Amino acid sequence: MADDNSNTKTIRILTRKLHSITKSDSTIQWLIGSPFLPNYTIVSTLRCIHTLQSDHLSPDINKEADDIRALLSRGFEVIGALIVGTASSSVEQAAKDAIDASSRLRKALSQSENQSLVGAVVDPSSGELSFFVSNSVIESVTTVVYEEQPNKYVWERGCILTCELPIKLPVIYSVKELKGAEDMLTRATEAVIAKFRDSKTTYVLETPDGSTAEAPHAVVIRNRDFDLSTESNASSLLCSHFCSEDNNHKSYSAENADKIQVSFLLATSGATLKPAAPVAEYIPAVGEAKLLVVDYKLRVVCYATKDIRLTDAVSKLIIPGLVDQLHTMKNMTLPNLLSQRPKLHPYHFNPPGLPHPITTIYDTLYGETEMKQVEVRRSLHSRLGLPSDQPLLRIASAMNLSISKDGASGNTLKKGTPLLKDVHVGIPSSGVNGGDLSLVQGSYEYYHYLQDGFDDSGWGCAYRSLQTIVSWFKIQQYTSIGVPSHREIQQALVEIGDKDPSFIGSREWIGAIELSFVLDKLLGVSCKVINVRSGDELPEKCRELMMHFETQGTPIMIGGGVLAYTLLGVDYNDTTGDCAFLILDPHYTGGEDLKKIVNGGWCGWKKAIDSKGKRFFLPNKFYNFLLPQRPNMV
Structure with missing residues (x-):
């Protein structure tokens, strides 16, 4: 300390x-x-x-x-x-x-x-x-x-060391003495642990590929380097050797921290003075025996200050971390070693409000929806003080600490042109005096006409609104499925029997009801629908819409007898009745230019009746408001 x-x-x-x-x-x-x-x-x-x-x-x-x-x-x-x-x-x-x-x-x-x-x-x-x-x-x-800035306090001082190590443990046991299998796994585990400090063990430290333009050369640490009495080049180097000195405009978090990748190498053969023939030893079993191989992949993350020696980082952090994780996985395996052996995978998470990562080991044999895994996550939410109705520790939420060739974290890369997120942030005020503001919670992506080179101008506005809504559920980790294409949306409606097969590939409009069917089929998300007979009735629904944003927080699709839009918020003064609606318009056909989108009013506040008497919601049209419900899940 x-x-x-x-x-x-x-x-x-x-x-x-x-x-x-x-x-x-x-x-x-x-x-x-x-x-x-x-x-x-x-x-x-x-x-x-x-x-x-x-x-x-x-x-x-x-x-x-x-x-x-x-x-x-x-x-x-x-x-x-x-x-x-x-x-x-x-x-x-x-x-x-x-x-x-x-x-x-x-x-x-x-x-x-x-x-x-x-x-x-x-x-x-x-x-x-x-x-x-x-x-x-x-x-x-x-x-x-x-x-004031806990993440900065932690990560401007420190860095992350990561180590992944696949391990296969052979377990040979007599079918007449099943207890021997557990003893064999324990001995095999201890044998691997002994190798972590074996004289033939070498650790290679380097920056992940592409994390810096001019990455320092890898550093090789051998077992003897842990001895303070031994002078070596490795023993004098600090973690800062691999850390960037440029902290300008840096977003401080575990995923954006400086990273050092540690690889474990074991030389299983040494130099000999003269050639020697390989020797095999045959030991017959007393009775019928079986061999099973226990397959682990250790994934360890450690936090270190930048001024700690690399040798200390390996000997006092990485090696004990590997030992701890291997023992944990062994203890999780032993109860079902010879029956339905668990399929264990470590994952790292950095949930909101936690300045440091945590590690969980999940049994992925039956998948995330299996009730035992749900209870594991619920227990973790309780321990970490996380909400009991948000899936913050699902596999889709796990940190991706790998670094791509272009220097970006693996989970931030997108195919094609990156979509804009949260385009409503920072837009001008609604103009409602003394109103109560309720907005969408969390992040979403802006989907609109002509994206991905797909021409849906004139008919695809509801599809684009649906894609924005699905992106919200995906970013909030309620689902791991990709945002569906127009054709996949049509396919889903055909599969549930709402549309005929000829609907696939067509340019037919869809509305709020169809969107609710697709959300239910693809995401298991239920929806409420508010029917409004006339645009003049919209102010009467403000309280209900505000309650939705405060309790559910999901984007709302507006459909009905007019074009489709996405609703991101409401500003309402219940004394004067003045109100405004934050509209995200999918009819935009330009590029991903935030300034152009905001200045052009493609994302902005719309008054029921503006200062010039212009109405956004028409009195002679009906409207359906689709309110997706946030799943209560972990």
């Missing part, structure tokens, strides 16, 4: 989730920090979800340690705990209990026992937070700083 040379101790808080702890929440929260950040820096919190049966307020340290060991990247660690105080004990005693619990957890995680820890207490009557630290005695800390 970084030294605190000041006599005045300061609690530095990077997470806003401490504010969400209420006096009615009796669950302990583990405080997470980093040895590479100043003392008493709280980066995040993890909720304790395993407690003893005899006392639901006491953590089950062993189960908590197993979970956190798998979840938390090396470079981050438990630095304390937060609990809600009780009327029967003093705040100081509650802080002591919190510090004692975190100390026991650190011991189970094999973390340093000499660390000065933080005890945070929520006052049961006022809800106020108090902080204490453990030195020789428990001391109160009154200086608390809330960091």
